[in-house]
Amino acid sequence: MNPLDEVRSAWASLASEINAAGEQQLAELRSRFLGKKGEISGLMRHLGALPADEKPTYGAAVQALRQMVESTLDRFQEQLRSGALQARLENERLDLSLSGDRSEPGTLHPLLALRDEILDLFVGMGFEIADAPEIDTEWFNFSALNMPDDHPARDMQDTFFLEKDSGKDSVVLRTHTSNYQIHAMRDRKPPFRLLHCGQVYRCDADATHAPMFCQVEGLVLDQGISFAHLKATIYTMVRALYGQGAILRFRPSFFPFTEPSAEMDVDCRSVGLDRDGWMEIGGCGMVNPNVLVNGGIDPESFQGFAFGFGLDRMAMLRHGIKDIGLLTAGDMRFLRQFTGLA
Ligand code: PHE
Numbered sequence: 001m002n003p004l005d006e007v008r009s010a011w012a013s014l015a016s017e018i019n020a021a022g023e024q025q026l027a028e029l030r031s032r033f034l035g036k037k038g039e040i041s042g043l044m045r046h047l048g049a050l051p052a053d054e055k056p057t058y059g060a061a062v063q064a065l066r067q068m069v070e071s072t073l074d075r076f077q078e079q080l081r082s083g084a085l086q087a088r089l090e091n092e093r094l095d096l097s098l099s100g101d102r103s104e105p106g107t108l109h110p111l112l113a114l115r116d117e118i119l120d121l122f123v124g125m126g127f128e129i130a131d132a133p134e135i136d137t138e139w140f141n142f143s144a145l146n147m148p149d150d151h152p153a154r155d156m157q158d159t160f161f162l163e164k165d166s167g168k169d170s171v172v173l174r175t176h177t178s179n180y181q182i183h184a185m186r187d188r189k190p191p192f193r194l195l196h197c198g199q200v201y202r203c204d205a206d207a208t209h210a211p212m213f214c215q216v217e218g219l220v221l222d223q224g225i226s227f228a229h230l231k232a233t234i235y236t237m238v239r240a241l242y243g244q245g246a247i248l249r250f251r252p253s254f255f256p257f258t259e260p261s262a263e264m265d266v267d268c269r270s271v272g273l274d275r276d277g278w279m280e281i282g283g284c285g286m287v288n289p290n291v292l293v294n295g296g297i298d299p300e301s302f303q304g305f306a307f308g309f310g311l312d313r314m315a316m317l318r319h320g321i322k323d324i325g326l327l328t329a330g331d332m333r334f335l336r337q338f339t340g341l342a
Contacts, residue, residue: 003046004061007039011069018076026076033069040066094332107339111214111327114241114315115197118216121240125233127195127218132180134199135162137169140179144294145257160201173201177217177308178257181287185295190221190302197311210324214311221287221297221304227260230284230305234264241318242271249278258285258306271317279317282309 011033018025033039043062050058108116119129133140142154153159153175160173180196188194197216205211220229231250238246247267255261262285265278273279284307289299312324319338321327326334 003043004058004065007033007043008065010039011065015069015072018072023080026073026080030073034066034073040069105339109335110315110319110338111311113338114318115214115216115311117241118237118311118314119195119197121237122193122195122218125193125236127193130180130184130194130196132177132183132196132198134174134201135171136174136179138172139169140182141172141174141176144182144291145178146288146290146294147256151256156203158202158204160203175202176200177215178306180217181219181257181291181306182295184219185221185292185297190297190304191223193220193222194218205325207323207325208313208316210312210328212328213324215282215308216311217306217308219287219304219306221292221302223302225286225304227286227305230286230307233305234284234307238266241314242266246270250284253283253285255283255285257288257291258283259288261285264307264309266317268317273317273320279313281313281317282307284308 014029018029031038035041040062043065044059047055047058047062107113123129138154141159142151143149147153159175161170162173163171177196177198177200180194180198184192184194184196195216195218197214199212200215201212202209203211218233220233235248238248247270249265249267250262251265253261253263261283263280263283265280268275268277268279284305287304287306292299292302312327315321315327316324
């Protein structure tokens with residue numbers, strides 16, 4: 001048998017045994033026949049020894065064999081993929097037509113359950129709960145909060161602009177609940193303790209960042225308010241949620257709308273998570289006098305503190321959730337774990 005026929009028959013006998021279940025087997029065949037040092041490339045080495053008039057036919061035959069092997073392997077590969085997809089779809093099948101007679105107990109989503117718990121806690125500390133718009137102008141979201149026009153947070157990369165009109169006040173999906181601070185100051189007269197919880201939007205996504213997430217914003221204005229009040233308030237909340245052993249860290253930081261400012265981190269182990277390190281939950285600080293002025297309040301008469309933290313992060317800490325996206329993916333396998341916990 002000449003080398004070409006040998007390879008042909010080797011292929012023919014192996015091809016008849018390919019079963020569509022073997023990813024590994026397909027890879028092995030591909031490298032054995034089609035690889036750089038594979039059998040078919042090996043055939044081309046005989047080309048030099050052939051008489052000139054046989055070369056074109058031989059070359060074409062090798063090429064045809066290569067194509068045949070390639071298309072057969074591709075076909076099996078495709079079958080394998082669609083088979084695996086089919087099996088996965090079958091496995092994860094969700095019958096949306098199911099009527100309400102199935103005994104799936106309804107329960108609060110972990111985020112809503114935690115939100116209610118947090119609102120209750122703050123109401124217990126004398127806070128009033130209030131609302132604020134998710135679609136707002138750049139003025140409320142940035143300018144009034146002492147964030148100059150060229151502040152990096154306004155960047156297109158972070159902010160979803162709904163209407164961007166140079167010279168005019170653009171409309172944005174708010175990037176934080178701090179827009180609420182300005183609405184609160186303009187709508188009410190201090191002293192007050194206010195809390196607001198709602199969605200915010202940023203062009204960002206990975207395991208700990210989601211493009212839409214929920215923040216809780218607090219604002220306290222009164223006379224003689226100090227950073228100690230702020231610390232005590234946050235500590236009260238964190239210990240009520242995670243137990244008396246919870247350790248919190250106030251790390252000096254910067255926000256244009258508070259001075260001094262801090263970021264708040266929770267010690268993962270102290271709240272029962274099985275890992276070292278700190279998880280950032282939000283920012284806080286004493287309200288910057290410029291912000292009070294923008295809100296129509298005399299900084300000589302009232303001072304206060306503000307804080308904002310991520311509800312999703314708090315829920316991740318509470319339940320040991322590693323990927324923030326799971327909270328909004330609507331996957332029943334994830335959600336079922338919280339049945340009865342609320
Ligand atoms: N708005 C800030 C953020 O989203 C958090 C913050 C709120 C900081 C209030 C200070 C005071 O990162």
